[in-house]
Amino acid sequence: MTVKILADSACDLTKTHYNEYNIEMVSLTVHLEEKEYEDGKTIQPKTVYEAMRNGSSPKTSQVSPQTFKSVFTSHAKTNQPLLYIAFSSQLSGTYQTAKMMEQEVKEEYPDAPIHVVDTKCASIGYGLVVLHAAKLAKQGASLEELIEDVTFQAEHMEHIFTVDDLEYLYRGGRVSKTAAFVGSLLKIKPLLHVEDGKLIPLEKIRGSKKVLGRMLEIMEQRGNDFTKQTIGISHGDDLERAQQLSSMIQDKFGVREEDIVIEMVGSAIGAHAGPGTIALFFSNKVK
Template identity: 60%
Template sequence: MTVKIIADSGCDLPKEIIKELDIEILPLSVIIDDKEYGDGVDMNPKGLYKLMKDGKAPKTAQVSPGTFKNTFIKYAKQNREIIYIGFSSQLSGTFNTGYLMKEEVLEEYPESKIEVYDTLAASLGCGLIVHRAASLAKEGKTINEILEQIDFYSNHMEHVFTVDNLEYLYRGGRVSKTQAFVGGLLSIKPILNVEEGKLIPIEKVRGSSKVMKRMIEIMDKRGVDLKDQTVAISHGDDLEKANELKNMMKEKFGIKEFVINMIGCSIGAHSGPGTLAIFFLNKTK
């Protein structure tokens, strides 16, 4: 029996990949006007971004302890080995809840094998790790072989992204009100990455056309063997620009394999419409 791969909705994988690789996705929640919606269940990203453009300020909530516990128990009863691959613990409390529920379930089912892994990654950075793990599970690899690859991918995953409107990062406490105001006036686009699971601004560029070019330059500097990788692009309801980035990558690096998807509700609630992000490895061996 294959290892069961579980992830949360912060991985932003397309539904067709989730179905093909039999990944169990646990939804985070989005709260709008005191009403709670399951990420990708009761609320889809396109609907969320429309509400945000209309002035709504959503909040988010982690996966509930009960959801974790019931999911772990379901597969423990089937004698399945389990790996939960979590969205960065520095951006959400979800991983820590998963760890606590794992300990509870192991008290009831001490013979079970349950591993939880904090990727310190977000969106399709986490998604590429989940994709790799689920592909190996489908091939029948052992739990230790899969964990080794999860560890490698997590340690070498690059995130490079920009947001269309600094106001959303201001609401989430990522930039000051002055930075958001001045950035909006001057069309300044921040470029950020993820270091040790946290969002870190690395530079600012004026204008959206220049920011995409700069993202590609950073990718060129940090990436290795890019044409042989599966590269991911996530976007805040701007498929046109995501495809523009894809074409730039194909032309410059010869990349053939892409995963492209809209940023889900749990991350999009903080990054906002128009966000663009690219994910790739800085080491492949």
């Protein structure tokens, strides 16, 4: 029986991806102006970014325990192999909730072929890991083979990103108030990366024009074989700069345009990163 792949909406994939590779998706919740929305289903990222530009501070919450229990139980009843590839446990409680529900369901169905993996990845970096696994699952890979592949892909997925305004990350508890104030005051554009699932400041760059060039320098230092992998770019409602970064990557590394996935940062992650975010994802060197 083909393994079913389950992801959550923080992977920032589109319905096209879900449908093409038969990926099931569960949503994080976005709270905006006293209303609740399902990320990736009942709210568009543009709506969140426009609200943030107008001064709103959206909040998010993890996938509910009931949602996981329902999905896991339905697969356990039919003995359908299921691999839930999860958003970083360092950025959301979703993974921990899924693990609790997995244990609960396995008390009733001890032989259920259900497994949960923490990618420690986010946005399209996480999405690329999901897509890679979904393609293998479609080709008939076993649950064990998929777990091994996801673990490897996730460990080697680089996240290099910049935000337009540190204030958004401060509101989401991602940087200190001092860092946000100083960055905004000096027009500093921070470069951040993800290390063991956490957002870590990498360096500060004066002026936005230099940021994309520096992202490519880091990409060159950390990765190789760019023509043999899929590159991911996600953006906070700034397609023009995302396409600019894509063109720079094509010119510098000889990557084909069709091997670069560009998507908007979804509502849940965008609620913390804010409009103007540009993020780059690629597989690093295997040490």
